[in-house]
Amino acid sequence: MKNDPEIKEILLVDDEEDIREVLAITLQDLGYRVTLAENGQKAMELFKNHGFPIVLTDIKMPVMDGIQLLKKIKAIAPETEIIMITGHGDMDLAIESFRNQAVEFITKPVDVKSLEVAIDRAKQKIVLKKQLFDYTHNLERMVQQKSEALKAVHRESTGDLATIMETLPMVVFCVDRELKITSSNASFKELFGKGPFNDNAHDFCHKICTGSSVPCEGCPALESFISGKPAQAEVTYKTNKQAEVSFLAWASPVEQNPPPGKAPLPDTTDLPINEVMIMATDISRVVDIEDHLKSLGLMIGSVSHGIKGLLTGLDGGLYLLDSALKKENQHLAQEGLETMKLMTSKIRKLILDILFYTKKRELTKELLTAGRFGGEIIQTVKQRMDNAGIEFEQTLPVPEIEFMADSTPLQAALVNILDNAIDACLAKQAADKMNPPLHQRISLAITRNNDRIEFTITDTGIGMTDMEIKKAFTLFHSGKEKKGTGLGLFIADKVVSQHGGTIQVESTPNQGTTFTISLPLEIN
Numbered sequence: 001m002k003n004d005p006e007i008k009e010i011l012l013v014d015d016e017e018d019i020r021e022v023l024a025i026t027l028q029d030l031g032y033r034v035t036l037a038e039n040g041q042k043a044m045e046l047f048k049n050h051g052f053p054i055v056l057t058d059i060k061m062p063v064m065d066g067i068q069l070l071k072k073i074k075a076i077a078p079e080t081e082i083i084m085i086t087g088h089g090d091m092d093l094a095i096e097s098f099r100n101q102a103v104e105f106i107t108k109p110v111d112v113k114s115l116e117v118a119i120d121r122a123k124q125k126i127v128l129k130k131q132l133f134d135y136t137h138n139l140e141r142m143v144q145q146k147s148e149a150l151k152a153v154h155r156e157s158t159g160d161l162a163t164i165m166e167t168l169p170m171v172v173f174c175v176d177r178e179l180k181i182t183s184s185n186a187s188f189k190e191l192f193g194k195g196p197f198n199d200n201a202h203d204f205c206h207k208i209c210t211g212s213s214v215p216c217e218g219c220p221a222l223e224s225f226i227s228g229k230p231a232q233a234e235v236t237y238k239t240n241k242q243a244e245v246s247f248l249a250w251a252s253p254v255e256q257n258p259p260p261g262k263a264p265l266p267d268t269t270d271l272p273i274n275e276v277m278i279m280a281t282d283i284s285r286v287v288d289i290e291d292h293l294k295s296l297g298l299m300i301g302s303v304s305h306g307i308k309g310l311l312t313g314l315d316g317g318l319y320l321l322d323s324a325l326k327k328e329n330q331h332l333a334q335e336g337l338e339t340m341k342l343m344t345s346k347i348r349k350l351i352l353d354i355l356f357y358t359k360k361r362e363l364t365k366e367l368l369t370a371g372r373f374g375g376e377i378i379q380t381v382k383q384r385m386d387n388a389g390i391e392f393e394q395t396l397p398v399p400e401i402e403f404m405a406d407s408t409p410l411q412a413a414l415v416n417i418l419d420n421a422i423d424a425c426l427a428k429q430a431a432d433k434m435n436p437p438l439h440q441r442i443s444l445a446i447t448r449n450n451d452r453i454e455f456t457i458t459d460t461g462i463g464m465t466d467m468e469i470k471k472a473f474t475l476f477h478s479g480k481e482k483k484g485t486g487l488g489l490f491i492a493d494k495v496v497s498q499h500g501g502t503i504q505v506e507s508t509p510n511q512g513t514t515f516t517i518s519l520p521l522e523i524n
Contacts, residue, residue, distance in 0.1 A: 007123050009033045013043040013057035013069065014085065019108075023056070026112055030119075040064025044072055051077065054122050058085045059093050067093065070100050079129060081122035085110065136248075139281060140232065143250045146170075147230065147279055171247070171280040174254065175205050175221050182275060191239050205278070209237045220251035221276045228253060228273055234283070247280040314340060314347070363406040363498060365522070370401035370446045370453060377411055378444065381418045385442060390425050395445035403453045404522040405499055413492035417457050417515050418442070420489060424461025424513060431462060448521075455517040464507040472505065 010032045014020045017038070024034045035052070037043035041064045043057065055073060059066035070082050084097040084105040094105040103125055104118040146168070166185050173184035181203055192208055205221065206212045215222055216235055223231035230252045236244050253273040320336030323329070374396050385392050425440040445456040464472065473493040496503050501519035 007053050007126060009035070009052050009054070010119075011035050011037065011043060011046060011052040011055045011057075013037045013040065013055065013061070013066070015039055015058065015061040019058075019110075023110060023115075026110075026115065027056075030116065032119075040066065040069035040072075043069055047073060047077070047080075051080075053080060053126060054119065055080060055082045056085065056119075057082065059090060059097070060087070067096060067100065070097060070102055074101050079126070081125055083118045083122055136283075139248060139283065140250075143170075143232075143248065143279055143281055144230070147250055147252045147277070168279070170282075172277065173205065174275050174277045177225060177274055179205050179215060179219075179221060181205050181208060191237070209235075211238050220249050221278055224251040224253055224276045225273060235280070237280070245282060246284050248283045249278055249280040251276050251278050253277075314344070317342075363409070365404045365406050368403055368405055368407055370403065371396045373407065373411070374444065374446050374455075377414050377418070380411075380415050381422065384419075384422055388422060388426060389440070390422060391439060391441040393441065393443040395443070395447075397446050397448065401446065401448050401453055402521070403519065405519065409495045410499060410519075413495035414455060414457070414517065416488040416492040417517070418444070421457055421459035421461060421513070421515075424459050424463070426461075428460070428462040428510070449518070451521050452518050453521055454519075456514065457517075458512065458514045460512040463509040463511050463513055464505075465509055469505050469507055473503070 008031070010027055012020060012023055012027065012034050013036075014023070015038055020036050020038070024036060027034045035046055035050070037046055039061050040057070043055070044064065046052075047055070055069075057066045057069055066084055070084070073080055073082060078101070081103040082097075082101075084094060084102045085108060086094050086097075086105050087108050090107075097105055103122045106114045106118050168185060169187070171185070171187045171191055173188045174182045176182050206215050206219070210216060216233075218233045218235075220231040220233040220235075223233075230250065232248065232250045235247050235249045237247055238244055254275040254277050317336045317339030320339060321333055322336075324331075324333030324336055374394070378392075378394055382392065421442045425442065429440065440460055442457070442459045445458075447454050447456070473489050493503055496517055496519065499519050500522075501517060504516040504518070505513065506516075507513035
């Protein structure tokens with residue numbers, strides 16, 4: 001990425017004078033104007049007076065360390081991108097930096113190429129944020145323009161307002177002062193399965209759009225009634241398919257004479273507004289971009305930490321194998337080889353998970369038989385269960401079940417859930433080393449439920465609390481402390497959802513967990 005002419009200034013913060021001077025010379029050679037600070041407090045003073053698009057800071061410093069500086073800058077200037085400098089062995093601090101929205105970290109001694117890559121990544125993120133802001137701003141302006149145009153047409157036209165609303169390619173509906181729907185357009189009907197003046201006539205808008213019995217927090221319609229002016233808000237509506245979709249909702253007063261018998265809202269008796277029009281545009285794509293940007297930095301740190309541990313294990317296996325060859329010890333050679341196989345398998349799985357998360361992939365569905373598909377899954381994890389001393393039970397369907405699915409990602413998703421079950425059993429053993437459970441057991445049952453196929457995975461492991469269940473499928477949440485990357489269950493949920501399926505979880509702490517994966521057969 002070529003240097004953006006607008007991104008030329010960098011604030012460099014390090015308590016070691018020699019490092020500051022060397023890095024400053026390097027950055028100047030790369031074409032940047034560099035301002036120096038010897039600690040976080042001095043850097044904060046400079047930042048408040050001048051402001052910088054990029055900050056390069058050491059983590060460990062006196063007076064105010066890099067983590068504190070990161071938090072303070074992000075609190076007042078979230079658009080600033082911050083690169084952290086860390087010593088070897090400071091991975092935990094680096095990951096904490098990502099959790100506080102650092103864009104990148106580099107280790108000492110600083111390599112010029114790594115420094116260039118980190119700065120380019122920061123600049124790329126700044127550009128993406130600007131594009132996102134411009135897109136959102138233009139979207140808001142477009143909605144406002146359409147709202148103003150619609151109001152002008154309404155004032156000039158003697159036609160029915162509902163006829164005008166039907167022509168707009170967005171969700172449009174009107175509410176009265178009690179927040180009850182008075183009219184709506186075709187897009188509203190399609191999204192919520194509720195047409196104007198049918199069974200939902202004069203229902204509360206929050207009941208129809210969100211399923212709630214109370215108005216939405218920050219309701220733009222309510223604000224518009226109170227202020228007499230247009231109002232906007234980001235809202236989440238629940239569609240007739242029970243999907244939660246993000247919208248930018250713009251509420252605008254519709255000037256008209258108050259209908260007889262209508263009770264006004266408190267403190268608004270002097271406002272000649274008895275109806276508000278809400279225009280809502282789907283901004284799910286914008287929200288997805290925001291979420292992806294937030295997760296990008298955290299993913300780099302989490303995955304780097306995970307790969308480092310796997311490479312350490314691989315080095316251990318190589319050492320055992322090398323020692324065994326020198327000593328001609330067959331048993332030691334086998335142990336080293338098994339370690340290397342295990343680490344290689346884990347690295348391969350991690351890379352596949354990363355690729356699935358970062359690359360959009362269309363499903364390639366084919367006709368599968370449940371027995372063969374389940375057998376391949378069992379073969380993948382059986383050796384690990386045997387090595388851990390975990391009993392395994394399988395119930396394959398009789399008669400055979402046929403279903404349509406993309407076998408590669410779906411198999412990986414189910415293996416992720418089975419791996420999670422194995423880890424839960426091992427965690428239960430580790431939790432009580434003095435009296436470990438005698439029999440740990442995992443079962444896989446494949447059954448048919450009407451027009452769906454269900455995979456039920458049950459373990460007798462350590463179990464989860466209700467809070468842990470809610471977080472289980474969240475990106476980078478790991479129940480394995482520092483041993484996991486937090487990608488496995490997230491990707492499993494993503495794959496199952498892409499197939500039109502669902503995952504249900506039931507768990508009791510210290511007793512076990514059951515995952516039920518339900519997919520449509522899709523057989524004509």
